[in-house]
Amino acid sequence: MKVNLLYSGGKDSSLAAWMLRRLGYEVKLITVSFGYADFAHYARESALALGFEHEIKKLSQEVLSQACELIAGDGFPRRGLHQLHLAALEALARESEAIADGTRRDDRVPMPTLSEVQSIEQRYGVTYLAPLRGFGKRSIKNLTSRIFNIEYAPSEASKSADYEKEVRAYLKDKGYDVNKIFPSHVQSRVIGYKGENDE
Amino acid sequence: MKVNLLYSGGKDSSLAAWMLRRLGYEVKLITVSFGYADFAHYARESALALGFEHEIKKLSQEVLSQACELIAGDGFPRRGLHQLHLAALEALARESEAIADGTRRDDRVPMPTLSEVQSIEQRYGVTYLAPLRGFGKRSIKNLTSRIFNIEYAPSEASKSADYEKEVRAYLKDKGYDVNKIFPSHVQSRVIGYKGENDE
Secondary structure, three states: OEEEEEOOOOHHHHHHHHHHHHOOOEEEEEEEEOOOOOOHHHHHHHHHHOOOEEEEEEOOHHHHHHHHHHHHHHOOOHHHHHHHHHHHHHHHHOOOOEEEOOOOOOOOOOOOOHHHHHHHHHHHOOEEEOOOOOOOHHHHHHHHHHHEEEEEEEOOOOOOOOHHHHHHHHHHHOOOOHHHHOOOOEEEEEEEEOOOOOO | OEEEEEOOOOHHHHHHHHHHHHOOOEEEEEEEEOOOOOOHHHHHHHHHHOOOEEEEEEOOHHHHHHHHHHHHHHOOOHHHHHHHHHHHHHHHHOOOOEEEOOOOOOOOOOOOOHHHHHHHHHHHOOEEEOOOOOOOHHHHHHHHHHHEEEEEEEOOOOOOOOHHHHHHHHHHHOOOOHHHHOOOOEEEEEEEEOOOOOO
8 A cells, every 4th residue: 555654854753664565555645835945855765765756745834934923922832833743644645545644642742643643644644653652762772773774963953854944944043042932953864774673 | 472362362462462573572362261160171272273382270159250250241242351361361360471452443342441451460460451442343353364364253153262152151151141231243253364365
């Protein structure tokens, strides 16, 4: 079965892609861009290094600006990032048989809830897969460090295509202090496999 | 990494086992029995047919009788089955590096909650894996029917080693009308692989 997976180039979405392929799915990686700042090419480099087909999907800048208003109003990013993730899943759902993401059990950013997921499945006649949902932080760290070569960097400087990157760029240009809104954290970027047989 | 997986012989726990092996885990299947009625040998047959190491683990009949009292009092099985599942996970956690089960996204019987899972992980220093949590009913049906040969039978007659079997036997002997307590449903039993290369 063909599945389109939302991809940032980070370790979680890379592991989700690797897992689905191991389980027999035909996986294509999709990176969403809102056309405000170009980070999607970093994800493309990671996707190609891992031997996956990759596509950059443009979403309306309106979606980004609405989420950014929410984030600026809240003073923290949770709800806005959740909204962007749902918008990205819906955009994929319109043109896919199955969609997937790298959300995991212990994620801090709110994951799509069961009812949100079932609503997308029913409205678009699509299947949603979240292969990391049954795995905790430690298991994912063990798997990713065994399989991938990974670069780590503070999120403001990282070469990842997480939604956070475009949100940061947008809010910064609007004059917000993004380091107050986003807690300081480290972002991962997968740059290849560790072993020859990992693919 | 070695992982002990709670196994009933049904399609969900069989798929969980198959997935974890595909992902590189060294999987051993464990069937829990409360020593009241012998259904665990059915699970053993399935486990061996799939090429997994298998063990039957005896739990105290006290655990079964307490869950059965809860179920008889409630008039429906949800809370009691949940309690049995947690007791089984804890018993495994005492002697494992990692434990797993076949609970899935759309399960009707209550799954271990995130806080129950994290509590077990912390108290026993163990990792808990639930590889089907990110997969819906339809995806699991697609995967299992592609990979396994499966027998279906009404739960009262099925050759499975689900907790429900011993609970039914216990409550029936106590004079309860088990067909009123348990909704009529079909249970699956995996009897082998479809293709030669599925293992």
